[in-house]
Amino acid sequence: MGMTIAEKILAQHAGKDVVRPGELITARVDMVLGNDITSPLAINEFKKIGVNRVFDKDRIALVPDHFTPNKDIKSAEQSKLLREFAREHQITYYYEVGRMGIEHALLPEEGLALPGEIIIGADSHTCTYGALGAMSTGVGSTDMAAAMALGEAWFKVPSTLKFVFNGKLQPWVSGKDLVLYLIGKIGVDGALYRSMEFWGEMISSLSMDSRLAMCNMAIEAGAKCGIIEPDQITLDYVTPRAKRNFTPVYVDKDAEYEKVYTFSGDEIEPQVAFPHLPENTRGISEVGEVRLDQVVIGSCTNGRMEDLRIAAEILRGKKVHRDVRLLIIPGTQNIVRQAMREGLLEIFIAAEAVVSTPTCGPCLGGHMGILANGERALATTNRNFVGRMGHPGSEVYLSNPAIAAASAIAGKICAPGEVL
Amino acid sequence: MQGYVWKFGNDIDTDAIIPARYLNTSDPAELAKHLMEDADESFPSKVKAGDMIVALKNFGCGSSREHAPLAIKAGGVACVIAHSFARIFYRNAINIGLPILESPAAAEKIEQGHEIRVDLAAGTIENLSTGEIYQAAPFPPFMQTIMDKGGLIGYVKWRLESEQS
Ligand code: SF4
Numbered sequence: 001m002g003m004t005i006a007e008k009i010l011a012q013h014a015g016k017d018v019v020r021p022g023e024l025i026t027a028r029v030d031m032v033l034g035n036d037i038t039s040p041l042a043i044n045e046f047k048k049i050g051v052n053r054v055f056d057k058d059r060i061a062l063v064p065d066h067f068t069p070n071k072d073i074k075s076a077e078q079s080k081l082l083r084e085f086a087r088e089h090q091i092t093y094y095y096e097v098g099r100m101g102i103e104h105a106l107l108p109e110e111g112l113a114l115p116g117e118i119i120i121g122a123d124s125h126t127c128t129y130g131a132l133g134a135m136s137t138g139v140g141s142t143d144m145a146a147a148m149a150l151g152e153a154w155f156k157v158p159s160t161l162k163f164v165f166n167g168k169l170q171p172w173v174s175g176k177d178l179v180l181y182l183i184g185k186i187g188v189d190g191a192l193y194r195s196m197e198f199w200g201e202m203i204s205s206l207s208m209d210s211r212l213a214m215c216n217m218a219i220e221a222g223a224k225c226g227i228i229e230p231d232q233i234t235l236d237y238v239t240p241r242a243k244r245n246f247t248p249v250y251v252d253k254d255a256e257y258e259k260v261y262t263f264s265g266d267e268i269e270p271q272v273a274f275p276h277l278p279e280n281t282r283g284i285s286e287v288g289e290v291r292l293d294q295v296v297i298g299s300c301t302n303g304r305m306e307d308l309r310i311a312a313e314i315l316r317g318k319k320v321h322r323d324v325r326l327l328i329i330p331g332t333q334n335i336v337r338q339a340m341r342e343g344l345l346e347i348f349i350a351a352e353a354v355v356s357t358p359t360c361g362p363c364l365g366g367h368m369g370i371l372a373n374g375e376r377a378l379a380t381t382n383r384n385f386v387g388r389m390g391h392p393g394s395e396v397y398l399s400n401p402a403i404a405a406a407s408a409i410a411g412k413i414c415a416p417g418e419v420l
Numbered sequence: 421m422q423g424y425v426w427k428f429g430n431d432i433d434t435d436a437i438i439p440a441r442y443l444n445t446s447d448p449a450e451l452a453k454h455l456m457e458d459a460d461e462s463f464p465s466k467v468k469a470g471d472m473i474v475a476l477k478n479f480g481c482g483s484s485r486e487h488a489p490l491a492i493k494a495g496g497v498a499c500v501i502a503h504s505f506a507r508i509f510y511r512n513a514i515n516i517g518l519p520i521l522e523s524p525a526a527a528e529k530i531e532q533g534h535e536i537r538v539d540l541a542a543g544t545i546e547n548l549s550t551g552e553i554y555q556a557a558p559f560p561p562f563m564q565t566i567m568d569k570g571g572l573i574g575y576v577k578w579r580l581e582s583e584q585s
Contacts, residue, residue, distance in 0.1 A: 140512035
């Protein structure tokens, strides 16, 4: 009996021929990640272990992205802890403001997440790198501390759900819509503890940016990871940037799945998730009248080049609605630079949007665009829990960048066709 | 252990347990002041040491913030029982030594204000208010070892020491 991609990667890293769902194993990790919220806790725990060095200074990435550039004194203190730890242990991949990006936009771009690897990060959206064929998953700060000391972590081998997307992508449909649609079908605990594998014609035709957006939200279905088998698109993306040698892992022909879901692309239009759970999805044609105070285009889900290009295509020559604040937050410094070269920043600013330095910012209600009581936002982010972007009495809707850009112009949630 | 129950529903996310606006610190006592604030504003002032949380499905979904189980522990909550837990919350709780039990039956039947007694080693939950007894699946031995060492850090220290000797 064969293994799924997650099972195969876990087995290899645990030095075993085979692993089966439910098995508890200890496996070597290729990369350990932390940010300015989770690393301070991890660093304190690391100190308690009593080892005096990290397992490998080239296999730890520290990215202060959530409350940076530091929003207040307390967050400045947290970032300082990170910076000092990085200096003390000569961490190669510490990214200071000016070089940093949102961690899950940054690591793929930097070639630090690669096919066939295990990556753990003290951030739930670490599952993003499944788009590159890695088994990557979010853990807590204590896990991060232990992994920084030992270079390994404990795992329960997940069973795998297979999702097949047949057919062709409809206009304005991206990886974000496929994953929102899927979460709408199976619910926010529909893949609890599971590995998800994404297959089918639609997946093969998705760009890397769209795949990253899709796998980013595997956690929103409760999954441990969401994986796309490496193909030519993957290799074209990782080969020029890889910081390490890597070996792609492919699924076994006779891999065993807990369940197989099949969707047809023809029925999937751009999706909008209503408050207060990502599973409250509707097709754009069923949204109705939803007026907006703020629109956010950014985050580790949709702050990449493709997202900005789509937004610019819609915003070119238009103005943001007078009652709406549009915030555009490119994911990394490289993306800011590329957007500048392509003239996208010019289009955004001419449309009267705010363009920010890379940061998580409003995505988690941190800073840079917090909502007041009763305010309503549409965001290309990944979570719309109560209070996620500010006051517990505010509301967040989720969509792809095309819907977000069009809605910023219209002042209410709408399809791009309505403003173009 | 024995305590008073606070009951919560489905999909209680980590933003409800401890909102991100308070994550500019990782001091557990500071975090505990805002425990469950967005789900029930007065919760931090009502919860007493030894109380227990009982919730339905997918407790702790969302972020990987360990601040969530830390805030619960520092808030004095002795144990969390749920129909199911989100996976990162589950491992975080084990790793920091916060007792948690998965029992769909207990999660359905136990109500706010009930008095319950929990035997972690046996996995039994006794509802003193109704007399019902529920059985949760006991921890696999590996996780039990982590709990016995007081959490993952204690476990790692113990492992490093035994490798040396
Ligand atoms: S952009 Fe949002 S979801 Fe992504 S890492 Fe930052 S806070 Fe988390």
